[in-house]
Amino acid sequence: MSQAAAQPLVALQAVSKHYRVQRGFLGSSRQSLHALDQVDLAVLPGEVLGLVGESGCGKSTLGRMVMRLEEPSAGRVFFDGRDLASLDREGLRGLRRQMQIVFQDPVTSLNPRLTVGSMLAEPFQIHRQGGRREIKERVEALLTEVGLRPEHARRYPHQFSGGQRQRIGIARALALRPRLVVADEPVSALDVSIQAQVLNLLMDLKEKMGLTYLFVAHDLSVVRHLCDRVAVMYLGKVVEITPVAGLNQARAHPYTEALLKSAPVADPQRRFSAPPLAGDVPSPLNPPPGCRFHTRCPEAQEVCHRQEPPLTPLGPDRLCACHFRP
Secondary structure, three states: OOHHHOOOOEEEEEEEEEEEEEEOHHHOEEEEEEEEEEEEEEEOOOOEEEEEOOOOOOHHHHHHHHOOOOOOOEEEEEEOOEEHHHOOHHHHHHHHOOEEEEOOOOOOOOOOOOOHHHHHHHHHHHOOOOOHHHHHHHHHHHHHHOOOOHHHHHOOHHHOOHHHHHHHHHHHHHOOOOOEEEEEOOOOOOOHHHHHHHHHHHHHHHHHHOOEEEEEOOOHHHHHHHOOEEEEEEOOEEEEEEEHHHHHOOOOOHHHHHHHHHOOOOOOOOOOOOOOOOOOOOOOOOOOOOOOOOOOOOOOOHHHHHOOOOOEEEEOOEEEOOOOOO
16 A cells, blocks of 8 residues: 555654753753754554664654654644644543553663563553453463563563563553554664564564554664665654665665665675765754755765755655755
8 A cells, every 4th residue: 555545643744853952061052952853754554664764863752752752842743643732631641552662671661660560560550451350361461472471470570581571561562452553673772682583573463463663773674674664864854765675776865875785784705885974973953954964975966065855756655855866
C-alpha cells in the first residue's frame, strides 16, 4: 500500500523542538538548541518505519514527541487523527493504552526496587484491567510471550542479563496490547550475540499482535532487516524517506549514501569504497543556513549555502531533500 493511499496512524506536521540552554560565565547567555526543525512524517498502520541518523540528530526526541513525553515548540502531532495537544489528562491517559515505548537502556528503564511481577502488573492496575488473580495470570502470560518463565516474576532486574532485562521492557510495553510501539534503539546497549534474538522477538510479536513500530536506530543493517520504510535524519531535519528497497538505489540523498558506505560489513577483505565524511556535525545551537548538510557534502554548490531544499518526491513513496536529486 502506498503512503498516499493509507490513513496514517501517526502524523507529524511541521514539528519543531527547541531547548533553551544556558551558556557563558554563570549562564550569562541563553541560546536555543534545535533538536527538531519543521519535521513532517507519517507512520502507517502495521508498518515498521525506521528512523536513522548520527547521534544527536533528533531521532530520540522525535520518538518522545510521538509519545507526548516531550511537548513540541511548534507544529502538531496526531495519533489516529487526534491532535495530542488537544487532549486533557484523562484523554491522554486513555490514549496511553494504545501507544507505548521501549527504551534504549534496559538497566535505567526498570525500577530496581520493584520485582518484575510488580512492574508488569502496574499497567493493568493503573488502567483497572482485571482483579489480582487475573493480573497475576496476565503477567505470567506476558513473561512467557517474551521468552521468560513465570517464576521470573519474583526476581528483581539486577538478577537478569541485559537481554533478559530488555525482554522485560518489551513485555511491559506490550502489556495493554498497544497499537503503536516506539522502539528507541532497543538493541544498541546489548551484546551483538543477543541483538538478533531480541530483534526476532520484536518481529514475532509484531506479527502476532498486529503492531506498528517506529524503530529508532543508527545501525543500517538492523533497519534493512526489520523496516518497511526508512526516514533519514540529519541535524534535526528529515532529509530522505524511502522504502527499504530504495536504500540501494541510485540518486539517494548524499548523506544517505555516506551512511550506507560507512556501514561495517562482515568481510575482512573488503575495503571502504569512499573516505568518511569530512568535518564534524555542526552544532545544533547554531545550525548552518541553507541545506543543513552542505558543510560536509562533497556535492555542495552555492545554492546549498543559501536555500534549504524541501522534501520533494523522487519516485513512488520516496521523498528527498536535495537540490540535485530531482
